Amino acid sequence: MRNITRGELENASLLQLKDICEEIREEIFSTVSACGGHLSSNLGAVELTVALHRMFNFPKDKIVFDVGHQCYPHKLLSGRADRFHTLRQEGGISGFPKRTESEYDCYDTGHAGTAISAALGIAKARDLKKEDFHVIALVGDGSFNNGLIYEALNSIRILKSNILIILNDNGMSISSTVGGTHDILEEMKGGHASSEDIRLFERYGLSYMGVYNGNDMNETLSALKEAKERLQEGSVLLHVVTKKGQGYPFCEAAPEETHGVSPQGKQKSKEYSEALGEELTALAETKDNIVAITAAMTDALGLRGFYNKFPERSFDVGICEEHASVLCAALAAGGMKPYYAVYSTFLQRSFDELIHDICGQNLPVTICVDRAGISGADGETHQGVFDLSFLSLIPNLTIGVPKDIGEFRAMLRLSADYPKPFVIRYPRCGVDGKIPKIEVGKFDILHSTMSDIIVLATGERCISLAKKVRERAVNEHMDFTLVNARFVKPLDEELLKARTEHHIITLEDNVLKGGFGEAVGNFYRNSGKKVHNFGYRDCFIPHGDAEELSQEYGLNEEEIFRCIKDVYARG
Amino acid sequence: MRNITRGELENASLLQLKDICEEIREEIFSTVSACGGHLSSNLGAVELTVALHRMFNFPKDKIVFDVGHQCYPHKLLSGRADRFHTLRQEGGISGFPKRTESEYDCYDTGHAGTAISAALGIAKARDLKKEDFHVIALVGDGSFNNGLIYEALNSIRILKSNILIILNDNGMSISSTVGGTHDILEEMKGGHASSEDIRLFERYGLSYMGVYNGNDMNETLSALKEAKERLQEGSVLLHVVTKKGQGYPFCEAAPEETHGVSPQGKQKSKEYSEALGEELTALAETKDNIVAITAAMTDALGLRGFYNKFPERSFDVGICEEHASVLCAALAAGGMKPYYAVYSTFLQRSFDELIHDICGQNLPVTICVDRAGISGADGETHQGVFDLSFLSLIPNLTIGVPKDIGEFRAMLRLSADYPKPFVIRYPRCGVDGKIPKIEVGKFDILHSTMSDIIVLATGERCISLAKKVRERAVNEHMDFTLVNARFVKPLDEELLKARTEHHIITLEDNVLKGGFGEAVGNFYRNSGKKVHNFGYRDCFIPHGDAEELSQEYGLNEEEIFRCIKDVYARG
Numbered sequence A, B: 001m002r003n004i005t006r007g008e009l010e011n012a013s014l015l016q017l018k019d020i021c022e023e024i025r026e027e028i029f030s031t032v033s034a035c036g037g038h039l040s041s042n043l044g045a046v047e048l049t050v051a052l053h054r055m056f057n058f059p060k061d062k063i064v065f066d067v068g069h070q071c072y073p074h075k076l077l078s079g080r081a082d083r084f085h086t087l088r089q090e091g092g093i094s095g096f097p098k099r100t101e102s103e104y105d106c107y108d109t110g111h112a113g114t115a116i117s118a119a120l121g122i123a124k125a126r127d128l129k130k131e132d133f134h135v136i137a138l139v140g141d142g143s144f145n146n147g148l149i150y151e152a153l154n155s156i157r158i159l160k161s162n163i164l165i166i167l168n169d170n171g172m173s174i175s176s177t178v179g180g181t182h183d184i185l186e187e188m189k190g191g192h193a194s195s196e197d198i199r200l201f202e203r204y205g206l207s208y209m210g211v212y213n214g215n216d217m218n219e220t221l222s223a224l225k226e227a228k229e230r231l232q233e234g235s236v237l238l239h240v241v242t243k244k245g246q247g248y249p250f251c252e253a254a255p256e257e258t259h260g261v262s263p264q265g266k267q268k269s270k271e272y273s274e275a276l277g278e279e280l281t282a283l284a285e286t287k288d289n290i291v292a293i294t295a296a297m298t299d300a301l302g303l304r305g306f307y308n309k310f311p312e313r314s315f316d317v318g319i320c321e322e323h324a325s326v327l328c329a330a331l332a333a334g335g336m337k338p339y340y341a342v343y344s345t346f347l348q349r350s351f352d353e354l355i356h357d358i359c360g361q362n363l364p365v366t367i368c369v370d371r372a373g374i375s376g377a378d379g380e381t382h383q384g385v386f387d388l389s390f391l392s393l394i395p396n397l398t399i400g401v402p403k404d405i406g407e408f409r410a411m412l413r414l415s416a417d418y419p420k421p422f423v424i425r426y427p428r429c430g431v432d433g434k435i436p437k438i439e440v441g442k443f444d445i446l447h448s449t450m451s452d453i454i455v456l457a458t459g460e461r462c463i464s465l466a467k468k469v470r471e472r473a474v475n476e477h478m479d480f481t482l483v484n485a486r487f488v489k490p491l492d493e494e495l496l497k498a499r500t501e502h503h504i505i506t507l508e509d510n511v512l513k514g515g516f517g518e519a520v521g522n523f524y525r526n527s528g529k530k531v532h533n534f535g536y537r538d539c540f541i542p543h544g545d546a547e548e549l550s551q552e553y554g555l556n557e558e559e560i561f562r563c564i565k566d567v568y569a570r571g
Helices: A006-011 A014-035 A040-044 A046-055 A072-076 A081-086 A115-128 A141-145 A147-159 A180-192 A195-203 A217-230 A249-253 A272-286 A304-309 A321-333 A346-360 A387-392 A405-415 A460-475 A493-498 A516-523 A546-553 A557-570 B006-011 B014-035 B040-044 B046-055 B072-076 B081-086 B115-128 B141-145 B147-159 B180-192 B195-203 B217-230 B249-253 B272-286 B304-309 B321-333 B344-360 B387-392 B405-415 B460-475 B493-498 B516-523 B546-553 B557-570
Strands: A062-065 A135-140 A164-169 A206-213 A235-241 A290-294 A314-316 A337-343 A366-370 A398-400 A422-425 A444-447 A453-458 A481-484 A487-489 A503-511 A530-536 B062-065 B135-140 B164-169 B206-213 B235-241 B290-294 B314-316 B337-343 B366-370 B398-400 B422-425 B444-447 B453-458 B481-484 B487-489 B503-511 B530-536
Touching: A006 A046, A014 A040, A014 A046, A014 A072, A014 A081, A014 A217, A040 A046, A040 A249, A046 A072, A046 A135, A046 A217, A062 A115, A072 A081, A115 A135, A115 A147, A115 B321, A135 A141, A141 A147, A141 A164, A141 A180, A147 B147, A147 B180, A147 B314, A147 B321, A164 A180, A164 A206, A180 A195, A180 A206, A180 A235, A180 B147, A180 B195, A195 A206, A195 B180, A206 A217, A217 A235, A272 A290, A272 A304, A272 A337, A272 A366, A272 A405, A290 A321, A304 A314, A314 B147, A321 A337, A321 A346, A321 B115, A321 B147, A337 A346, A346 A366, A346 A387, A346 B344, A366 A405, A387 A398, A387 A422, A387 A487, A387 A503, A387 A516, A398 A405, A405 A422, A453 A460, A453 A516, A460 A481, A460 A503, A460 A557, A487 A516, A493 A516, A503 A516, A503 A557, A516 A530, A516 B516, A530 A557, B006 B046, B014 B040, B014 B046, B014 B072, B014 B081, B014 B217, B040 B046, B040 B249, B046 B072, B046 B135, B046 B217, B062 B115, B072 B081, B115 B135, B115 B147, B135 B141, B141 B147, B141 B164, B141 B180, B164 B180, B164 B206, B180 B206, B180 B235, B195 B206, B206 B217, B217 B235, B272 B290, B272 B304, B272 B337, B272 B366, B272 B405, B290 B321, B304 B314, B321 B337, B321 B344, B337 B344, B344 B366, B344 B387, B366 B405, B387 B398, B387 B422, B387 B487, B387 B503, B387 B516, B398 B405, B405 B422, B453 B460, B453 B516, B460 B481, B460 B503, B460 B557, B487 B516, B493 B516, B503 B516, B503 B557, B516 B530, B530 B557
Parallel strands: A062 A135, A135 A164, A164 A235, A206 A235, A290 A314, A290 A337, A337 A366, A366 A422, A398 A422, A453 A481, A453 A503, A503 A530, B062 B135, B135 B164, B164 B235, B206 B235, B290 B314, B290 B337, B337 B366, B366 B422, B398 B422, B453 B481, B453 B503, B503 B530
Antiparallel strands: A398 A487, A444 A481, B398 B487, B444 B481
């Protein structure tokens, strides 16, 4: 798409603005169809963003996008339209706001709930430096479930720096928004915005304006005009309603399915989440104590079927990962067997509760950690490359890493009667496999040789990589013993002790720092054996193709092969 | 104190109940004077707790204490009065609720904001199992700043399991409660509990009752009676006001200073927090961009002086560690130099924001991590033994560990112009020292010998331990080179590379898993050198004397000495 200048926006008639919206929508639709990305959330925010760019002076004025699922129109209006076709590809436009990409992006986001805090910080810095510009936080209603938002609201009167909060209310998180706050917003939208609701926001130091139709250009423009005026006096909350998927009827009809979409034509392999749904449903039929908990991601995590079948044992608590963890701990304390399904990086939000509530009390919660390892196109905030490290350091925790979906099923079954905290970490997609007999803390020897090299690989990507390397090695008359390290904690110390190989190679889809390989290296400390770790370097990994990134950042087939060749060369 | 039975409570007259309150107060005061602990918070909750024990049937009914700073009266009324004099001592009564200590403690706490989530989980498990008892969450007003509370409130309509939330409003966190929520509560207490406020809670699915005087036995008993009845219909929020420190005028007058007290007569050494206040104040006088952020702990962190001197550059945001981190990141993005002071274990609440907001954007925030290492009497939830591990795994982060208060000052000064995220971790108390010249990532050789042993110690406790061990060694004609490992990240790789010793011993006041020693071991991997790590085992460390616990859980003088002896013995 062509780049649209600020001048063009300022001089455009209402009709021309609508044409620009159309242009933006088409660009988003065609690019996301080709590259994958967030579709419906962005389609809903087009008019609102065009109006914002007309009424405000970016990049002098600043806008923080909560999560960032609505930032594509902004990117298209800030000099990046001509590069937008590179969306989510390595070296291309990021799917999230990124300071290093453009001065129009003033703050990086990716997880929910940070925008108001960030806007307040930027506004406070502005005031301290006696600068003069506007700061806007654009927040979806789903984020209004997240505790961080309330921590920020509580600060508005403390910080006394004016910001404009736009509540973009489309009734959806990734799943439908749930809970008390949602009910309040729904009432307000239904024309029942009472003085009470308005007064609530006012008590937090916000002047409330709402409810406006954020897909109506005229209405949005005049609302923003008024908001800008009120902003002279204090912080403003502008409540607009938009339609997720607006402009594309099949998106409007299925906003959850079209929230994030894969590139068209790309063959999807089997998803672990499907297996989670199937297994948990089967388990729950015989075990009354099984309950499932999600934080606004029920479909993506594969649990819609379970939730439909066992509504009274299913809890989508909204984007509330901390609360979800405590709830699980307490359900377990009360005799239930909770399964908490969550993406790897979102689990970072529960770190303290994992430590104290779940592991400190040693309660039998099973945590299904989806999207573990490099996930690819979503970039830094979504690469699940830290979990093995931050989970390994927590006492009382067992960590299983299945090599395929069959083994994943086996772990889910095992966990049902396991009396302690249990994490299973897995990527999005994988291959099916037999359901093996497994035992906690026991590795599985996949291929045994007389070679002096043993490869310990953990998780599907690494097992598959090890197999590729082995093929090449065998072609060159070399070989190694290959072990499926099913458990990263506890390690299979019995096996490790018994092995006689002098060269140990570890592979993990995780940063090296604090991960599996270092644990193995630590075990063999002072043994005289040589331990070589492969995993990711100590840095943030940007967006791109998952396989390519994985090779580039440390799980490199060539390097692993060379490592084996070196051992043979030295005899 | 004698154990008081439920029968005695049930049959007591109002006058007798007041006597029991007096007895409890005296026991708390005398025990806390001797053992240290939380004083004013517990004194304020005496009548409320006696009334709860009269009106409810514990342990069949369940009560979850948010944080747990108000649980002493409950402990005294649940068969633990005769052991209460062992408070916070190794093997004695914990200062926090503990399931393993008594069936009257149904859920372990220690950090703010978990009680409503926990109560909901226990109540939901009850309903699923078709059991019949009451579940109560007792929450201070300070916790109503914490985001987790709102995540839980949002869930009340989702979970549909009745609980009684008692908001024990004493106007204080550890510091005074701050922010919008506090202002709302203050208005309600001032007799202005309007229909709006009440309706707000009702929209979250709570029947609101308030405001009652929680130090008035009669009023509290009748409020609880009504609450119990309303609980048949749905969840209830009971708003009571109590006076922190009630019954002891000097506690009432200084509730922050008497919130947590040290055992009487125990000599306090110099506190790092004092130096923080002094240095930051001096730095801020010449550097306009310095701002300070705390989460409800301003005095304990040593920043009251700074806050008084630079009110416009000081932000106590309440018990909101997530928000504090994002705010810091945004202030830094806006050109400020934020210092965020926080206790080690509370920083766990900011883990995701540390990763994404601060380190992901590589912003120059300095995080002053107080109470790092084993802190002792507060037990599991307050032992700062994980931070080196969970911080080391985060890219872009520099971690400094001063060996004394002089070095701490040097690091604070250095950090003022440091362009990246910088953590300084330190214990509560320490010794003063000269202010050395330091360089990021450079160790300091404290004592150099020709021995084949080098000891790398990080932080004050470990340096002091190493010196003790060295004295013993020298007495037996042995010696070692002693290095002050000032930085845990980055390691001083140049020094490590240059050293010729074959035996490397590391000491850290942190769990071994993922910590300093493993990083050193990893560096020397495959070098033929022997690396021995001393630090804490992979378990939760209970309350007790900090020095004794440290020896017991892994920093053992005897074992380190033996390690050195063994090296000499083997020649």
